[in-house]
Amino acid sequence: MFGKKRVETLVVGAGPCGMLAALVLADGGEDVMIVDSAPRTCTNSNATILHPETLVTLQRLGIADRVIAAGYAIHQLSIYDDLCHRQSVHLNLHPHGFPFALSIPQSELEAILEDELTQSGVHVLWNHRVSEYEPDGSSLHITADRYSDRGTGYAISHMERVIVKSIHLQAKTLIAADGYNSILRRVAGRDIQKLGEDQYFVSFEFETDRDPSHTCFLSVSKGLTTAQQPLENGIARLQFQYKGLTLPSRNREKERAFFQDKAELPDYLDETHFNQLVKERVPWNIGYVSKLRYRAAVPYEKRYLKTPRSGNVFFLGDSARSFSPLGSLSLNLGIQEAEQVAQVILQTEEDEPRIRHQRLDELGNQMVSNWKRLANLAGVTIPGDSTDPWVAKNRVRILRSLPATSETLQELARQLHISIELPKRHPALV
Numbered sequence: 001m002f003g004k005k006r007v008e009t010l011v012v013g014a015g016p017c018g019m020l021a022a023l024v025l026a027d028g029g030e031d032v033m034i035v036d037s038a039p040r041t042c043t044n045s046n047a048t049i050l051h052p053e054t055l056v057t058l059q060r061l062g063i064a065d066r067v068i069a070a071g072y073a074i075h076q077l078s079i080y081d082d083l084c085h086r087q088s089v090h091l092n093l094h095p096h097g098f099p100f101a102l103s104i105p106q107s108e109l110e111a112i113l114e115d116e117l118t119q120s121g122v123h124v125l126w127n128h129r130v131s132e133y134e135p136d137g138s139s140l141h142i143t144a145d146r147y148s149d150r151g152t153g154y155a156i157s158h159m160e161r162v163i164v165k166s167i168h169l170q171a172k173t174l175i176a177a178d179g180y181n182s183i184l185r186r187v188a189g190r191d192i193q194k195l196g197e198d199q200y201f202v203s204f205e206f207e208t209d210r211d212p213s214h215t216c217f218l219s220v221s222k223g224l225t226t227a228q229q230p231l232e233n234g235i236a237r238l239q240f241q242y243k244g245l246t247l248p249s250r251n252r253e254k255e256r257a258f259f260q261d262k263a264e265l266p267d268y269l270d271e272t273h274f275n276q277l278v279k280e281r282v283p284w285n286i287g288y289v290s291k292l293r294y295r296a297a298v299p300y301e302k303r304y305l306k307t308p309r310s311g312n313v314f315f316l317g318d319s320a321r322s323f324s325p326l327g328s329l330s331l332n333l334g335i336q337e338a339e340q341v342a343q344v345i346l347q348t349e350e351d352e353p354r355i356r357h358q359r360l361d362e363l364g365n366q367m368v369s370n371w372k373r374l375a376n377l378a379g380v381t382i383p384g385d386s387t388d389p390w391v392a393k394n395r396v397r398i399l400r401s402l403p404a405t406s407e408t409l410q411e412l413a414r415q416l417h418i419s420i421e422l423p424k425r426h427p428a429l430v
Contacts, residue, residue, distance in 0.1 A: 007033045009345060010142060010171040012184060014041065014124045016106065017317035017334035018177035019113035023061060024342035026120040030349070033169070034122060035144055037129035037178075041110035047205065047229055047237045048106045049074060049216070049328045049403040050335075052091065052098040057339050063116055064098075070112065071104035072232045074403060075214040077412075079391070080283045082221030086390055089402065089412040100214070101403035103229055106331075128167070132187060133174060133313070138353050140312050142169040173345055173356075174313045177338070182319035188310045195375045196302035199324050204274050205237045205294040210287025212236060217284050218326075218401050220394045226281045227326050227401055235293070236286070239325060240277050242268075242297070269295040300324045304371050308364040309357065314341055321371050326401040329374065333405065337367055373422065374400070384417040391416055 011022045014036035025032040050058075050071070058064040076090045092099040114124060125144070133142040146165040176184040185192070212230030219226045224241045231237060267273065271292055278286060304321035308314055317334035344363055348356035373380050377399050383392035391398065395418055402412050406422055413420045 005168065006170045007031050008171065008349075009033075009173045009175060010035070010130075010140075010169060011175045011177060012036075012130050013175075013177035013179060013317070013319070014038070014110075014114070014126070015177060015179065015317065015334075016109055016113060016331060017338045018175065019110065019117060019124075020057075020061075020335050021175050021177065021316065021338035021342045022122055023113060023117055023120060024339050025345060026117065026122045027061065028342070028346040030342075030346060032122060033125065033171075034117070035125040035128040035130065037127065037147065037183075039126050039149075041114055042107050046106035047231050048104060048109065048331050049229060050102040050104060050109075051328070051332045051403055051405050052094060052101060052408045053405050054332045054335050055098040055102060057336055059098075060339070061116075063112065067104065067109065067112055068102060070108045071102040072212075072230055073214055074101040074103055074216055074230070075099075077216045077218055077402060078284070079398060080217065080219040081390055082219065082281075083283055085284075087388060087416060089415045091404070091408065091412070093415065094408050094411045097408070103216075103231055105231065130174075130178075130184060130187075131166075133184075135311060136170060138312075139170050139172050140174055142171060142174065143167075144169060172312065172353075175316055175341065176313055176319050177316040177334075178319050180318040180322055182315070184313065185305075185315060185319055188313060190305055190310060190315070192303045193306055194302070195304045195321065195323075195371065198302065199300045200242045200297065201239050201300065201325055202242045202269060202277075202297045203237060203239045203295060203325075204269075204292055205231070205235065206274075206286075206289045207234055207291040207293060208236055208287035208289055209234070210236075210285060216403065217282075218398065219281065219283055220397050221281065224281070225326060225397050225401060228282070228284070228286065238278070238282070238286070240281060241324075241326075265295060266297070269297060298325070302375065304368065306368065307361070308367060309360045312353070314360055314364070316341060320367075323374070324400065327403050329400065329405070333370075336405065370422075377420070380421045381413065382419045384419070387417040392418070 008031040009025055011018045011034040014034055022032050022034045055064050058067050075092050076088050078088045079086050091101055127147045128144045130144050133140045144167050145163045148164045178184055217228040227239045229237045305315055308320045323329045344359045348359055377396045381395055404412050410420050
């Protein structure tokens, strides 16, 4: 594996989207390689919710049972204003697929995907960053630099990353799944477009004595959204939309250290501020909090690429577009779209490059149309006569926060007496 110089597809980025795409390709018999600039998968929970449609994707790969065993089922979501409960939606009423969403630490999900890749004979090349690529006939010539940590200094020692070796690869297709701060997007000179207003969130993971009862909680008050997600019995995560922060884009990078240094955290992530936010923003009982396990502040600049394909490169996941974290929409779209991209590549393996590019463009256009529709839910949703007026007024924030896509999102909207227009599934999976 590590001595290969030529592959059919190179996947850059070993997050859930990149690993899922590589796994689909490997299972389809494609010669695939995956590289990532980090030394390992993410180490903190970075709690996510897998939508029922995403579980169907994992089921097609034969790994849904394993993922479900590592997660916690979500059966319903309770919706609040700033004072009281307004309404609930139930995932177990959806007649197709899985009757629940799944709360799971992203670290657990990535560990499972990496192990499945290993079983398929694909090993992630960690500490490798693609620094450049250029067309070479019908393929790409790619340079990947291998990094290593080196200690420097005498009186005060510190570590820095240095290039120790460069490898040269050739691939027909490059899948750029290298995240929000995509280097490949900059190498390609691709301009990103605004998809909505920027948002900021502070998150706290904590231990509590309250039984989560397979329920997520959501509140909307004064234009700000707050959500609580159970990870398992005794552990939950609160996310507060927050104003007044200016955060660097590096805050979007996944945590790779095994311990969080509390001394380096800003004041707005301390226990005092957490208690203040709970008092002001959380209308439900979170139970007795015995410990804050993890906290973070993250910027979300909602944006997208007008065309995900650039030559033989296809941008996937957060490198192609970004949404707010509530409901884990970005990650679920990324996993579902990764399967679609991989299937198009497999289905056009024997075709000339023009046909593959045409099929990928068709898929990319549908993806962009869907992103715009999800960013403009006010324009594609219609409240009914029996819709709670407060729910109707706040329907965009509520629908964006639900752990659902496509048919399940339509079902949950129906429970709120809201109709929603969403696109049909791409023919790559029909």
